[in-house]
Amino acid sequence: MATYYSTRQYLLFLATVFGIISLGQCQEPGIVEDILPVVTRVGLTARLNCTVARMTSGTAVQWTFKNPRGDEIISIDKDIQVLNELKGGIKDFEVQTYDSVRGDRTTYQLVISRIRPEFHGTYECSITITGVIAEHWPRETGTITVLQAPTIRPGSTDSVKMLEKGSSSSLVCDAFGVPSPNITWVRSDGKLLPTGKAIFRGRTMPIAFADVDFSGVYKCVADNSIKPPAISLAQVYVAQEPTVRVLQDSVGQFANGQLKAKLDCIVQGYPTPSVEWMVYDGPRRRALTDSDKFDTTKQATDTQNLYNGEQWYTLTINYVQALDFRDYFCVGNNTYGEGVGKVTLFSTTECQGPLCYSMDVSPSGGSTKSFGFAHIWTVFTGPALCLIAFIKYRA
Template identity: 40%
Template sequence: MDWFSANKMQANPEKFQAISLGRKTHDKNITFNLNGTTIACVEEVKLLGVTIDFNMNFNSHISNICKKAARQLNVIKRIGKHLCRLGKLTIYHSVIMSNFGYCPLVWHFCSEQNCKKKKKKKKKNKLKIQERALRFIYEDHTSTYNQLLDKSNLSSLKTRGMRAMALEVFKIINKQSSLFLQDLVQLRNARYNFRNQKTLELPRPRTTRGKHKMFTCWNFFFLLVGISNFVDAQRPDIVDEILPEVKQKNQIGYLNCTVVNKGSESVVQWTKSETVNGGNPILLSEDDKIVYQGNDQGINEDSGLKKYDIQSRTNGRRITYMLVIRYLAEEDAGDYLCTIKIQGVEWPEWPKKIGKLTVQIAPQIQPSINSIYEQNIGTSLQLNCESHGNPYPNITWKREDGQELPLGGFQSRGAQLNLTDIQRNDRGNYICVADNNVKPPDNFKVELIVFFAPSCRPVQSSVGQAQNRRFNAKLECIVAGYPQPSMVWMKEGENGKRIDIQDDDKYDITKQFSSQLQNDEFWYTLLVKNVQAKDYTKYFCVGNNRYGSGETNIVLFETMECQGSNCPSAGGSGTSGLEASLSSILLLGLLSLFLI
């Protein structure tokens, strides 16, 4: 009350709580008088979220947080079907376990009996809550509690509490904790040089009543004396996990190994312990020096840097040794072992941790695949496409022209593409694409050639042209077939008789090429020069090979005006226009003679 008066503050008696510790003291019903207000001692009070009872066993607090965690777990179970395992684990750590992570040093060991209650009593205890949560996350109702902990890579609540207590003792010993905690214990100064020279000096209660709660709290430190001695021994150790590294070919890989309490008698080594080729382990470095002398350690001509390098950085008692691997190749992938070599200690007891390096390789299709296949109609064929890369590539088949595959669909996933009952429309180019998200993807083209009889189709089924005016007519035909057909032009003569057409002064036969045609298609042109009345008839395009023949016809008919791109324009340009101009000059000359 003097403090309130000195700071010009007025105490509110309704905000005060009183509790007497111990059964005998509590039974005396002690009361306090504050400015005329009587304050009686209660069985339990809540201070900063922790419920303290007069017996100092914290049973009420444990029961409250277990009930709260159980309610939260029941709510999460209702929405569990909408959550993935990672989401469940995130909620487990942030919601469920946060209840047991608040002030564990105060109540953890005092409530040990709550963890040992029989299941048949159906009491909610903290271990049971953790077990129920893990069974819900992993959907496992057969494994034991310890097996669930191993599967989730988690520690039990008891182990977590012991770690928290051990950390606090370590802080007290090294003067890193609060002053009021440091005042609770003292370091014993032994008169002799024992191994456990630094041990905690604990208070000795003047009572034989082992159940006295005020002194039971000190018994926790007896369990931690051995732990504090081990921590204080400062043995070298690797404190953090070595995170896996995933890089692409020709990039730079980094692996970090962080050690603590490294003395002058210990050496940190990096060793290439396992490779993709199954080679022997290779010692790469000792402390911050590269000792590897392989052929690939030479200086790169472009960058001027070596393949392996070590970079170290110090943060208090922690030293991080970073292994740098440049110009990554496929053989660099594998396990890298970080080891602390301790003098006078056998190799199996050296601290070790493994870092995994994955080198991503762009896909590459193996050249064993054939690029051309020749098949008869009605046969079957299996196209195989094998690819190499890391990660293993996804392989997709498709047609180069974008048409649908013979078995349906525009893409087929997998290394094999089965073609059954092959028909002439199945011919063409098939492309195998290998992709693993490492650029660039690889592809390979396979040409399927099908033996079939020729088929012919006209570019235009009828062509018109004017007669007796020195105009030409162009007839065009596309012939498909394999092997390549022999092609002839014919026309219908008198009485329907077909007449072979030869390449001469009247007819001009040419073979054209187009990127729009397939490899077994050919474009033929027949140019009928200076069209006359007798040229108006039906023309035949005929193709032949050993599998048969095919034909189509084109009709040439008369028109009044010139047809085609080579006709004279209205302005008289072009060759025909020049002829018209010369005719006009001659006509004017003749008229001038008659007029004279």
């Protein structure tokens, strides 16, 4: 005889079955709280808490570092499984346990001392169960964020960039830090960037239609508020014909055959130009070479008065005479062309330059005449002293 169950009896049967299953599941070991993330700095101590319940024989708590190169088991229960250096009485790794008041829960705290950058990453707490495959073990993950000041990656950061005039390119600054750093570009000489602005933010700064003015030193600053920021310099060269500017387009001197005159020019170009001082003898141009009459000198770099890539050249004309009053040309040459600057040497009625000085003398008068004023000019020319005095008497 068949037995029939009412709907109510059937539902009660299902509830009983699922209740038994759920009760069985509730008795299985488990991780009952989230593992909170930790943010710390190098040299400090980090702690991760894993709270478990319903532990039975054949179970253990395991901490694992999820290393990008492969998982690394740190501990099983309280036993450390990795190299554990002891410094100052403190080990790198330690597991401490704390039981709850009710005694049904235990917290396994992973303590990492003297945090290093390589400890940054994800840590997994799992309950190993004998006879159960690892994929079915209860597990939770937590993270340790190790704050790190920025560092420049030299292999992928530009330090020198050589460009043809009119070409397009970019400057790359690659930096690492935790958190990820912000990257800012500026020019060391204070000029505007190729973007037309004083500052560019971003890893890659574009350079379009390279111009002579783009030549110079560019500074990349990586900053994430963790001091110190990282700085990298990039030198940009734009191939160009030489440009020449003169400090004074005319220089005067007194022609007495003993004084000197100095003419200065500043030359810029890439590749670095060769520089000569020249004069015209009729239609022909003649280079001046070092002699008793002429000295050509390349001055030391003056960072206050020179832009990047500029060189300062001086022509000294010794024993200035009337025949020396003429035009002199500073000429720079490289594979892209020539640049010329002109300086005119002209005659004056007085000595010019640092070896000349003036002073006033006003001695008191005698019994019948006195000096109204006196002007004395002295000119030092080597070992000789030339004294020229003009005295006006007043009756």
